[in-house]
Amino acid sequence: MALYSEKVMDHFRNPRNVGVIENADGVGEAGNPVCGDIMKIYLKIENDIITDVKFETFGCGSAIASSSMATELIKGKPISEAMTLTNKAVTEALDGLPAHKLHCSVLAEEAIRLALRDYFDKNNIPYDPKEFPDAHCDTCCHT
């Protein structure tokens, strides 16, 4: 029994949307080096549509795969849809993650939220702060 599903390994070996967007409309970063994973999401947004998304990830196989899948799930989608992306959706799209790796999908959800908040902030778009919890990792002992 392999540690990861074939889908996870595919997204880990051939990650989609790796890179940086210069002058991105929104940037979000979740995690920290002490915990051993950081995800950074870059968004290009036009008329409320996420026209491009890139990521950089420092982390394990499932962290890289979660970033790759999460970016695929929001690419070309309206902001409203990206705002409702859950870690559960990322995990399901990857055909599951081992229990001790679920926090990787949480990081992906967080990084995307933070990138969207950054976009709202930059464009003076009002939002409910409650929808954007501060970056944290629930499962980590170092917070």
Add this chain to the structure above:
Amino acid sequence: MLPYMDEVYGNPSSLYSFGQDAKEALEDARARVAACIGADPREITFTSGGSEADNQAIFTAAHLGAKKGKKHIISTAFEHHAVLHTLDRLKAEGFEITLLDVHKNGVITADEVLAALRDDTCLVTIMYANNEIGTVQPIAEIGAALKDKDVIFHTDAVQAAGHLHIDVKEQNIDMLSISGHKFHGPKGIGVLYTRTGIRLETIISGGAQERGKRAGTENIPAIMGLAKALEDAVAGIDENAAKLTVLRDKLIEGLDKIPYGELNGDAVKRLPSNVNFCFEGIEGESLLLLLDDKGICASSGSACTSGSLDPSHVLLAIGRPHEVAHGSLRLSLGEDTTEEDVDYIITAVTDVVTYLRNMSPFWRDLVDGKRQHVFEK
């Protein structure tokens, strides 16, 4: 091993001839193992592995000490968990534990052991060679320093047996643990050497096997496999060490060229087979998975590979910060490793580290000066 599964399959405790044949084989194996480490056959107890041997040795020495009112134990911060967790249990029983600092190079000195010694010290347990970073401790010097003291000296020699010289008498070792699968023997079998005069505490109660000190029907095939593997390893010890040291140093030299990476542990006082590096800006598990795709089996001390939230206690003990310990890589060389393999590994590791750094926001921050490098180069 095979004949002891289908030909000599008797129970050594039985009187019938099949059993007695097995008993003879068992005692022959005991004598051969004893000869490999300079012990007397009666000082050899077969266990289920290194962990059981460590447990039994430590509980024995601690409880013998407690009878004399001595409840202080000296060990190091980077022992195997079979030792550390046993010490935790003793702590709960009221023992006081001193864990010596292993320094940045992962090597302690006999003087440091002596300095920590107290009137109520009953046990010094220090590993011969570290299982992650391969650093070798001055076991003979520590043994000599403790020779005339009323304290039991145990060493977890799981990584050393079959790879480094062991002579328990010359090195003044009172108790020593060995595990079969670390020198191409079978898994699930180990040895505890106990110097004559130390009364072993029984951990597994039951029948009178192993002189009543370790109950349970002996695993004869595994014991025969262990004895043969240890003899073979000891016979080729110098030749192998010489060959592996050359390959190890070549691998270290090659990996050292990767920027912002550093060898973990002393470069010289280390097992001939062990190479262990930390690389900044990457995480160990993704490194292992990509190396596995290239046919390289390695391990890491990152939290993600340890199954816990913290990276390796060994890397933390030598002062590596968490963020660097997550990016560790351990490579173990074997007798079959060739120079071509080493060249291939150097290229593969360099490529994979570069690839992962190129997608790492942590690495980008280091390059942009937004975070501080831990290593100088």
